Amino acid sequence: MPTTSLVWFRQDLRLNDHPALQAALADNQPVIFIYIHDTTIPTHQTWGGASRWWLHHSLSQLAADIKSRGNELLIASGDPRDILQQAITRYQVNKIYWHRCYDVHRIASDMQLKKQFQQSGYYVESFNGSLLIEPWEIKTKSGDPYQVFTPFWRNALPIIKNIKYFMQKAPTRLPPLPDNFKSLLSIDDLSFLPKNPYWASGFDHRWQPGEKQAWQQLNLFLEENIFEYKIKRDYPALSHTSQLSPYLHWGEIAPWRVWLRCEEVSALTPSLSINDRMHFQNELGWREFSHYLLYYHPQLPEKNFRSAFDSFPWKDDAAALQCWQEGKTGYPLVDAGMRQLWHIGWMHNRVRMVVASFLVKHLLLDWRLGASWFWDTLVDADIANNSASWQWVAGSGADAAPYFRIFNPVLQSEKFDPDGAYIKHWVPELACLNAKQIHAPWRVDNELLKEAGVQLNKNYPSPIVNHETARHQALEAYKRIAK
């Protein structure tokens, strides 16, 4: 019986720029492609509802792409140790390939797997499939990990520019399956799509997961939307963000492909300012930094990075949390953001900062409550980005926003949604208010409110907290942990 190579897909659901896949092809023998729904992942890290929706479609795309090239994607569910061992035995696998992950659970289980398989005489190799720079590739002069974004990124940039990244287009044909191949589960068997109720129709209209769409989105961004990125990315009613986050999260496109295409396009496009390009590249930098932090601080998803925050007087207010989750805080920009999230599994970055700041600083609710809501509702929910960003907003993180930096939800709204287009789209009950009124309906005269069909506390809430008092409370709370 001939030997077989195995490629274990995880957050690398693509065929282009795929080091593990290319390594298996180089073996010139049958190949098994497998995706395992890992049931050993800790609860707080198992995929949320929105992620599952995305994963279902992404796997379907990948399976179709593999099938059209003459092979199949094997789907399984369980403990990867068992599943992989079964596949190894059944198909005479002698070589195993995967891409690395950077969370503590998978680092530990990957190491164990590698050791176990190597001791049994198999060839095992893991690759970088999802970062521009892996965490151990960059340290400060004293040998410690960076704690602050700016020096991290300043020093990462020259390294990144020198790396020869793995660029290899998807093969047109894949090697054959072993003769005794038998699929275990179908993607449907994983039950990743919601039912009773089916809440994802907004997702269906908004997103097309998969590698092909990832490349299309990249092209659209680099050809049109990156212009004036520095300014326009902050306006949630516009489409001047890359919107690549879910594709990057699931590895439907390699970050270095995004990076290098961006460099290429900017070299060919004099009208694209260095400033706009750099601001976009910085965002990729934050993604790198989050993974870097997670690697060196495995407890980032659960524990305050700065332990002074362990004694922070968070409130216990389930009702307020629910208002926030449902987009019923009475602050139109906050509510628009939360409803956008609920409907399409994604929120504009500027608004993410505003709603997160609101939860933590106006409502004084623990950032972990916000992180877990985002984890469940975002199609780009990523353990590194989500944890690092929430800690950044809360002020408990590395290189965090200072605690006293409190967004005024009305000013942010006036600044970044000046004509109220974003609010009108997601909070239609306010659609008849004009551009002056819409940011703070409670300040509008009763007569005018009535004309616009807005009845406070009937069809739209009045603010659940007063901005000024909430702000002072937050500053008080901060003082308590500062000493």
Place this chain on the structure above:
DNA sequence: TGAAATGTTGGGGCG
């Protein structure tokens, strides 16, 4: 990847 509070400046109204 703030916003509020406080300080400074300078033009204009006015006695």
Place this chain on the structure above:
DNA sequence: ACGCCCCAACATTTC
């Protein structure tokens, strides 16, 4: 013409 006040407009400091 002058001093005084008011208050934008902008700058700086503080949270």
